Amino acid sequence: MQLLTAGIVLLALAATVPGLAADAADYRAVLADIDRMSSFTDSDYSCLLTVVSEKPGEQPNIQQAQMFRRDGDQKAVILILKPAVQKGQGYLQVGESLWFYDPESRKFAHTALKENFQDTDAKHSDFRPPALERDYRVAAAAEGELGRFRVYVLDLEAANEEVSYARLRLWVRQDNHLLLKAENYGLSGRLLRTSYYPSYLQLGDKFVAAKMLFVDELRPGEKTQITLANASLAPIPDTVFTKAYLERVNR
Helix, strand or coil: CEEEECCCCCCCEEEEECCCCCCCCCHHHHHHHHHHHCCCCCCCEEEEEEEEEECCCCCCEEEEEEEEEEHHHCEEEEEEEECHHHCCCEEEEECCEEEEEECCCCEEEEECCCCECCCCCCEHHHHCCCCHHHHEEEEEEEEEEECCEEEEEEEEEECCCCCCCCEEEEEEECCCCCEEEEEEECCCCCEEEEEEEEEEEEECCEEEEEEEEEEECCCCCCEEEEEEEEEECCCCCHHHHCHHHHHHHCC
């Protein structure tokens, strides 16, 4: 495993050149490359998530969760480990369907991938493999710099109504197509969230963001940082990707 540190949090963009030039890179291919590098279609994938959510006037809320993904079947499970009051809560995703399990009531409730995860600034969709080429079209593009990196700056518009955000602006490294920063906009064009991806973990020919920082642009001072650990491509039993697993693991 190789850790690649981008070091781009809170750095400014400079020297952009607007427009979709005729001789510019194939930007849809860039989106496809981002999708491919972060999708584990040939193996299972698991990791430990540490989620730190900060709100003004409150102590940071720290959660730990185990995530299991089987991207080839579009299945995922997230099991909350800490804090004790939330231990045993879990999520099961199958395709576009997502269920939340509450061990106190022993009931499942349907939720949406575009909803916030555990009252943080992260969305459930932030934990699934990206599908930028499928879900967005490139409306404009530029070249510029973000910190010490040459980047493509891509303005995207949603191609369907299932996505979490109607518009995106992405800062993507030109040399390896790693996503460094994203601005997330609503349908009205209002900036809702800024996302930073300061470091990546390499697993074979795949890359996952080892750290993610989500800054709420509507509520000053609110932000959520997610750190990955214990990443693995080891096979996961089929039974993990079931409602029965979430029920059984809480007994």
